[in-house]
Amino acid sequence: MNPDKERCGFMLGSGRPESLIFSLALTLICDRGAMLLSRQKVDYLLQVGGAVLPHVEEFKCLVPHLCLLILSSNSGLSHQNIYIFTGYQIEPFNNPADFFMDITNGEAKSTSEPSTAVESKNPLATQYRQSKLCQATLEELDHVDQSIAGGAGGQDKVADYVTSFFYQMRVVCGRTVQNTLRNPQTSYAQLALNIFFAILVGLIYYQMSLKLPEAIQNRTGAFFFLIINMVFGNLSAVELFINERAIFIHENSSGYYRTSVYFLSKIFADLIPNRIIPIFVFSAIAYYMMGLKPAFTAFLCFALTMSLVSLAGVGLAFLVSASVSSFAMANILIALPFVFMMVFGGFLVNLNHMLNWLSWLKWISIFKYGLDATFINEMAGQLFESGSTVVPGEAFLDIQGIDYSRWGFWQNQVALLGITLVCMFLSYVQLRRINRWK
DSSP states (O other), X not given: OOHHHHTSOOOOOXXXXXXXXXXXXXXXXXXSEEEEEEHHHHHHHHHHOTTTGGGEEEEEEEETTEEEEEEOTTOOOOHHHHHHHTTOOOOTTOOHHHHXXXXXXXOSOOSSOOOHHHHHTOHHHHHHHTSHHXXXXXXXXXXHHHHHHHGGGGGGSOOOOSSOHHHHHHHHHHHHHHHHHHSTHHHHHHHHHHHHHHHHHHHHTTTOOSBTTHHHHHHHHHHHHHHHHHHHTTGGGGHHHHHTHHHHHHHHHTTSSOHHHHHHHHIIIIIIIIIIHXXXXXXXXXXXXXXXXXXXXXXXXXXXXXXXXXXXXXXHHHHHHHHOSOHHHHHHHHHXXXXXXXXXXXXXXXXXXXXXXXXXXXXXXXXXXXXXXXXXXXXXTOEEEETTEEEETHHHHHHHTOOOSHHHHHHHHHHHHHHHHHHHHHHHHHHHHSOOOO
């Protein structure tokens, strides 16, 4: 065939009882009319007479009982005549392309009786329709049709996954790790940023003395600066779910993995290596450069506090990232609570002398729990010098109204962990609520 004919594609609707002629000359720009038809339709055209056969340029048999009839460009046959010959009556002024789509979708009804005798002459097609593979394919297509027809309500149904939870976790976590290894700039930048700030803080507050009043002033300023760095350093976490929102919707709605698998993979393969490990490096550098308590247990408590503060900030960032789909809205929603938490943290204002209807906000402040924990860890048991007088660190804690008992210290860790878990749980709920059937 010449190139003009090769540009015409041929297709036959599989599984349809009628033997259809699909005319691919849907627009006037095609200069060849191409049709697929069965032997029965050839007989039908023979009965029609000289309307079509004189214009036949080539007749080829593709498979048994399935032949190709190519008409010449000057046949003079309109699309309406072609569709009439195939047993489908096209209405006047109907777009042939739209009518062709109606035929393939089964909306147009044939005016000719379907022939089952022709189908029986094609043993390959008959055997396929009777096979288990055909039945399984039809069932899968029915399941997809029902899911699409269900719309947004389809997401309330319990999805059946071929693979297990742990297999999905292994694959998705492996993919996340591979993406990190292929693009290590983010991990390296996070680690380098923490090392830089640790050295900067260590140089600013290098080997703080125990002489009052600068000892208290420097320590409170250093702790406040550290908490700010831990909280606001996680603003980049709001991009996590927003960047991958389209991918998550596509893969989750297609049944690739569960929502819980995707969420946990971000925690194990992204949160721990990119957020927790750099914090320990940061704490190890800054803690000993500032000259805080030399006890190793005090350092571990300090590192634990910094890690929980960072996790609480990440949890809130995850919640915002899973709730919105734009960076502009995410930046507004994440900055507002961070600023309020900073105000009610206890450094900028004395929390014991606030209005009663505002004082409750301190209980949801990450800054408050982080500052209280670091104050207790450093001040309790510490002795400061004021001239010739030795002042215990507990005096400062009493003035601030901070409980420095053993439970007083650990209740701050529990509160930070609780904020983290609540934010993470709400983030997972928001991921579940995303409409994946738009």
